[in-house]
Amino acid sequence: MDPDWLVYHPAPKAPDFQLPEGAVDAHCHVFGPAAEFPFAPERKYTPCDAGKAELYALRDHLGFSRNVIVQATCHGKDNSAMIDACRAAGDLARGIASVGPEITEAEIRDMHEAGVRGVRFNFVKRLVDATPKEVFLDIAEKIKGFGWHIVVYFEAQDLEEIEPFLKQLPTTVVVDHMGRPDVSKGVDHPDFQRFIRLMDENQNIWSKVTCPERLSQQGPPYSDVVPYCAEIVERFPDRVLWGTDWPHPNMKSHMPDDGALVDFIQKIAPTKEQQKMLLVDNPMRLYWA
Numbered sequence: 377m378d379p380d381w382l383v384y385h386p387a388p389k390a391p392d393f394q395l396p397e398g399a400v401d402a403h404c405h406v407f408g409p410a411a412e413f414p415f416a417p418e419r420k421y422t423p424c425d426a427g428k429a430e431l432y433a434l435r436d437h438l439g440f441s442r443n444v445i446v447q448a449t450c451h452g453k454d455n456s457a458m459i460d461a462c463r464a465a466g467d468l469a470r471g472i473a474s475v476g477p478e479i480t481e482a483e484i485r486d487m488h489e490a491g492v493r494g495v496r497f498n499f500v501k502r503l504v505d506a507t508p509k510e511v512f513l514d515i516a517e518k519i520k521g522f523g524w525h526i527v528v529y530f531e532a533q534d535l536e537e538i539e540p541f542l543k544q545l546p547t548t549v550v551v552d553h554m555g556r557p558d559v560s561k562g563v564d565h566p567d568f569q570r571f572i573r574l575m576d577e578n579q580n581i582w583s584k585v586t587c588p589e590r591l592s593q594q595g596p597p598y599s600d601v602v603p604y605c606a607e608i609v610e611r612f613p614d615r616v617l618w619g620t621d622w623p624h625p626n627m628k629s630h631m632p633d634d635g636a637l638v639d640f641i642q643k644i645a646p647t648k649e650q651q652k653m654l655l656v657d658n659p660m661r662l663y664w665a
């Protein structure tokens with residue numbers, strides 16, 4: 377693994393916040409183990425091993441019922457670790473894959489049968505080499521007939537440029553980590569308001585209200601991120617998802633305690649009704665319907 381790699385928390389606390397029955401961790405990853413599932417040659421980082429056994433132990437410890445496993449860029453377009461983890465969980469996991477334009481209908485069907493329900497388009501330059509938008513649009517056409525959706529990962533400064541592309545996508549679109557706002561700017565800043573407007577005007581666009589540990593400039597308990605997540609949950613309660621982001625790739629400042637991350641949920645979704653939509657109803661509708 378990279379010399380400055382931070383390994384996931386060895387013993388997260390038991391959450392004080394009791395998750396609703398049937399809660400879904402809708403954003404997490406598996407890494408390897410590398411001996412079984414080697415990392416991709418084109419990867420931009422080399423993580424520690426963090427396989428399905430550890431992921432499912434964390435699920436049970438925190439009180440989640442299900443997982444959505446998002447293909448991590450260190451595995452490139454080889455989705456086998458993610459698919460193996462989905463198959464091992466039976467009906468309790470779904471996956472988001474990374475695919476190229478050469479993907480065939482038969483391959484999509486196989487992945488669907490394993491539990492995959494979408495693809496991820498990544499625009500974060502430190503994680504991937506750029507893919508032309510026409511290639512992504514081509515992939516979108518191929519997957520839409522399967523009822524899959526598209527997860528997009530970009531940073532706040534790139535929103536203006538990719539907004540027309542997002543509006544062209546023919547499926548439900550889920551934005552990772554609220555489009556990574558700069559939380560020093562305030563929720564009223566035009567950059568975050570642009571993201572709110574995008575969701576407001578496009579009913580097919582959802583957001584993950586995730587990764588306070590990545591977005592925070594203050595560190596735990598991530599109070600500076602609360603207003604951003606809370607604003608989105610309040611405005612769009614039926615289009616939000618939450619996940620741990622375990623095993624927290626590329627965290628450099630600190631490694632979060634996953635139990636404390638679960639406790640964060642009640643600050644951004646204060647009512648029982650919001651919590652149930654965020655953690656159960658929305659992910660079940662998108663991934664298990």
Ligand SMILES: O=C(O)/C=C(\CC(=O)C(=O)O)C(=O)O
Nearest residue numbers: 447448449450503621625626
């Ligand atoms: O875990 C995340 O969502 C964020 C990542 C890693 C990532 O997306 C990947 O490797 O695919 C990041 O910001 O480094």
